Amino acid sequence: MRSLCAAAAALLLSVPALAQPATNGLAALRARGELICGVAGTLPGFAAPDAQGVMRGFDADFCRAVAAAALGDPAKVRFVPIDTPDAGMTALGERRIDLLARNTTFTYSREAGRPVAFAGITFFDGQGLLVSRASGIASFRHLDGRRVCVTGIAGTTGREVVESEAARLGINVTIVEAGGGTALLQALTDGRCDAASTDASQLAIRRVTEMPNPDSFVVLHDMLSREPLGLLVREDEEALRQVVFWVVQAMLEADEFGVTSANLVAALQSNDPVLRRLIGVDVGLGKSIGLDDDWSQRVLARVGSYAEVFDRNLGAGSRFGLDRGPNDNWQRGGLMFPLPLR
Numbered sequence: 001m002r003s004l005c006a007a008a009a010a011l012l013l014s015v016p017a018l019a020q021p022a023t024n025g026l027a028a029l030r031a032r033g034e035l036i037c038g039v040a041g042t043l044p045g046f047a048a049p050d051a052q053g054v055m056r057g058f059d060a061d062f063c064r065a066v067a068a069a070a071l072g073d074p075a076k077v078r079f080v081p082i083d084t085p086d087a088g089m090t091a092l093g094e095r096r097i098d099l100l101a102r103n104t105t106f107t108y109s110r111e112a113g114r115p116v117a118f119a120g121i122t123f124f125d126g127q128g129l130l131v132s133r134a135s136g137i138a139s140f141r142h143l144d145g146r147r148v149c150v151t152g153i154a155g156t157t158g159r160e161v162v163e164s165e166a167a168r169l170g171i172n173v174t175i176v177e178a179g180g181g182t183a184l185l186q187a188l189t190d191g192r193c194d195a196a197s198t199d200a201s202q203l204a205i206r207r208v209t210e211m212p213n214p215d216s217f218v219v220l221h222d223m224l225s226r227e228p229l230g231l232l233v234r235e236d237e238e239a240l241r242q243v244v245f246w247v248v249q250a251m252l253e254a255d256e257f258g259v260t261s262a263n264l265v266a267a268l269q270s271n272d273p274v275l276r277r278l279i280g281v282d283v284g285l286g287k288s289i290g291l292d293d294d295w296s297q298r299v300l301a302r303v304g305s306y307a308e309v310f311d312r313n314l315g316a317g318s319r320f321g322l323d324r325g326p327n328d329n330w331q332r333g334g335l336m337f338p339l340p341l342r
Contacts, residue, residue, distance in 0.1 A: 025098060025233065025237030025240035026070060026237075026240050026243060026290050028098075029070055029071060029240070030070070030071065034071070034076050034077070035063060035067045035070065035076060035077045035078070035099060036078045036080060036096070036098045036099070037060075037063035037066075037078070037080065037097060037098065037099045037100075038080045038081075038091055038100045038101065039055065039057070039060055039063065039080070039081065039082065039101050040059065040103055041055070041079065042181065043057070043103065043181075043205065043206075044057065045201075045205045045313055045314050045318060045322075046058050046060075046201075046205075046314075047101070047102070055077075055079040056313070058122075058309060058310065058314055059101040059102060059122075060079065061303055061304075061309045061313065062101050062122055062231060063077045063079065063099060063101050064077055064302070064303050065247050065248075065251060065299045066244055068298045068299045068302045069243060069247050069291060069299050070243055074298075074302045074303055082097075084180075085100075085103070085104040088232070089232065092115070092232060092234050093114070098233065099232070099233055099240075101122075101231050103199065103202070104230065105125075105157075105229055106118045106230045114235075115235050115236070116232045116234060117232065117233055117234070117235040117241050118231070119230065119233050119240075119244035119248075120230055120231050120245045120247075120248035121248075122230055122231060122248060123229040123230075124226075124228055124229075124325075124326040124335050125199045125201050125228070125229055126199070126225055126227050127162075127197055127199060127200065127225040127227060128197065128198070128199065128203050128219050128220065128222065128224070129143075129148075129195045129197050129220045129222055129224070130196045130197075130203040130207060130219050130220075131194065131195045131196075131217065131218060131220060132216060132217055133217065137194065137195065138220065139222050140166075140224065141171060143166075143171070143173050143194060143195055144171035144172060144173070145172055146173060146174070146194040146195070147173070147174045147175075147193040147194050148162050148173050148193055148194065148197050149178040149188055149192065149193035149195070150175060150177060150178070150184075150196075150197050150198065151177070151178070151180040151184055151198055157225075158197055158198055159175055159177065161224050161225045162175060162197055162224065165224045165225075178196070180198075182206070182210055184198060185206050185207070185210055185211055189212075197224065199229075200219055201322065203219045204320060204322060205314075207219065208319060208320055231244050242289045242290075243289050243291065246285075246289055246341070247295075247296075247299055249338045249341060250296045250299060250300070250341060251303075251304075251306040251309065252305075252336050253278050254300055254305035254306065255305045255306040255307040255329055255336070256331065257272075257275055257278065259275065259279070260304060260307070261301055261303075261305075264279070264297065264300050264301050268281060277342060278341055279297050279300065280294055280297060285341055296341075310324060310327060
């Protein structure tokens with residue numbers, strides 16, 4: 001045991017220090033008076049401009065929530081469209097954006113060795129499959145000997161996921177690299193492949209928004225991978241990372257307690273100590289992360305709880321009607337487990 005400990009200590013001592021001195025990104029935001037947020041910009045439901053050119057969507061609302069907490073106003077956001085997750089991480093490293101909220105999966109390779117840090121999971125997704133209803137394909141196993149379209153864009157893992165799952169099941173599939181977004185679905189409708197594969201949420205959204213006969217296609221229940229999507233900041237901006245992380249936790253805890261923008265005023269009169277702490281009535285939650293004690297009230301009043309953000313952009317209040325599924329609160333069978341604000 002002693003020799004193992006000595007070896008481990010020697011190994012740790014031999015690793016060069018890579019971390020850079022932390023900078024105060026929160027102070028920089030306030031000096032600028034604006035949060036620069038990287039988003040997809042072309043994916044309805046997550047981030048896309050409406051008819052008036054205003055960026056709308058699930059990811060866009062998390063940008064607004066951070067601005068409400070840090071700058072006092074959810075409108076103080078400049079949205080920057082980002083083509084791919086890799087492009088977003090490059091933009092972060094080059095300080096062209098402050099926050100990346102662009103359908104980016106939290107993986108080892110995307111954080112290790114890069115100048116970025118994940119600051120909370122906002123959406124549990126998985127790589128899915130879109131097929132024609134008439135094909136009779138009901139599961140990934142039914143694609144044995146058939147063609148599967150993936151994006152094939154650098155920095156994405158669609159091809160790797162399909163190949164890995166096929167190997168695990170002992171089936172043979174032919175991979176067709178068809179490009180991203182609309183190009184992927186077009187390859188399916190043109191008959192170049194028997195299934196299109198990317199994040200299931202994107203398939204569900206693009207089926208509704210981009211396919212001429214959406215009811216003729218279906219997203220299968222099979223999930224080929226785990227894709228926890230999250231928010232990223234630069235690794236040397238711990239103050240900003242903490243703000244982003246706890247904004248997400250506050251929105252999730254509000255969901256758990258049923259607090260919304262509509263009933264927030266009534267909640268302020270609650271005698272529940274956990275609820276009063278969440279909304280900053282009794283014990284201030286701001287000073288330790290560089291904010292005032294009303295930050296969570298602003299987030300909930302101006303942007304809403306996690307449930308409100310999900311519902312209006314992706315769920316029953318949207319044209320997509322997605323189920324919460326794993327994105328529901330843990331007490332209702334989902335995976336969203338807010339860390340305690342205490």
